[in-house]
Amino acid sequence: MTMQRDVHGELRARLHEAAEAHEPDRARILARIERGMTEEVRGRSGHRATLPPAFGWLRVAGATAAVAGVLAVGGYAVASAVKEEAPPQRKVAVSATPTPSPEATSRPPAFPVDPDPEPSSPVESREEPSSPPAQSPSASASAPAQLPADAGVEDGPLWSDGSVDPHSNDFWAQSNITVKASEQLTELTVQLRIAQTGGVSSTGAWRSLPEDDFTLSVGEQDGFLVYTWVLKEGRTVPEGEWVFAGQYDHERGGRDAKDDGYAATARAGTEELSVAGDFAAQDDDDSSEGDS
Structure with missing residues (x-):
């Protein structure tokens, strides 16, 4: 699958370069069309026919339109050949920003109330006078x-x-x-x-x-x-x-x-x-x- 895409990509690139490099010679094409039409008239009458100016301009305009149509069809074909398939668009789901509720508002923590300390009981005794901790005076x-x-x-x-x-x-x-x-x-x-x-x-x-x-x-x-x-x-x-x-x-x-x-x-x-x-x-x- 990957090799096929690479071949198609190279072919599109070459066609694209050839289309850009081609420069049609419109004057030459018109001259050939006019010469062909003149020869057709000579073959019928046996002598050169002179065309009215108005009819000549109509022929030139028609030839120009035909050339433009050919160029347009060719350009469309080249564009179709080099056109790359656009990747399918993907939809990304974006969640809306939540609205904070009053309950979620930060509040200072409530500190626990310490109970009243119990009075210290006399644990020292005369038999062990040096054991109690010293009190800093x-x-x-x-x-x-x-x-x-x-x-x-x-x-x-x-x-x-x-x-x-x-x-x-x-x-x-x-x-x-x-x-x-x-x-x-x-x-x-x-x-x-x-x-x-x-x-x-x-x-x-x-x-x-x-x-x-x-x-x-x-x-x-x-x-x-x-x-x-x-x-x-x-x-x-x-x-x-x-x-x-x-x-x-x-x-x-x-x-x-x-x-x-x-x-x-x-x-x-x-x-x-x-x-x-x-x-x-x-x-x-x-x-x-x-x-x-």
């Missing part, structure tokens, strides 16, 4: 107020104790304040004072009561690193035993905590309470006598 804008340090370790329903955590090492330490309340407290402020013995700097703090119930401030005052926890207004401390801890770096080697101290003030009902103490190591012999 906020720097105090002003020097922390010093709580009275002349009170005893117990005042009515409030009891306290201070100790250096056994997990402390040659570069880091944690001091714990334990507070016991036999009644609900509506006010409570706890303060820890760490003497600057060299290289002392805060590394964090925590408490076993809910974090959101207290504000914490840390600052330097009179050669001490001071941590202060204040119970927020409207919050309460239930009965129980609670721990407040301050963590800090210090110079290499064993650190003496004899100058460290703590103090706390509280309210139980209408009663104002206050306790204070230090971090001196307890004598085992004294403890044995007290137990006996």
Whole structure:
């Protein structure tokens, strides 16, 4: 099928070139026609006949029309031969542009509303004081107020104790304040004072009561690193035993905590309470006598 199309295409091309190159000599054709007609008249009469001018022009016009007809038929034949079949037209289906509906209009996403966070529960215990994550203290804008340090370790329903955590090492330490309340407290402020013995700097703090119930401030005052926890207004401390801890770096080697101290003030009902103490190591012999 492809070879046949190539042969036809070559033939059409050659015919087309021959038709374009052919230039008919109209004057010569007319002269031959006129000469033939003259000879025909001579053969009939035996002498040359003179044609009227009008009749001569009619003959010339007729001959011209005949030549034009021949040329037209020839051109039509050549054009038919070189005419290529036009490929069938194909219709392309074009879908109309859809009109956006109101539902398809883009809208900002609706963000889900987070539920109110549940208050943190006291998961720390005195038996593992160094396990809770450290809380980054906020720097105090002003020097922390010093709580009275002349009170005893117990005042009515409030009891306290201070100790250096056994997990402390040659570069880091944690001091714990334990507070016991036999009644609900509506006010409570706890303060820890760490003497600057060299290289002392805060590394964090925590408490076993809910974090959101207290504000914490840390600052330097009179050669001490001071941590202060204040119970927020409207919050309460239930009965129980609670721990407040301050963590800090210090110079290499064993650190003496004899100058460290703590103090706390509280309210139980209408009663104002206050306790204070230090971090001196307890004598085992004294403890044995007290137990006996």
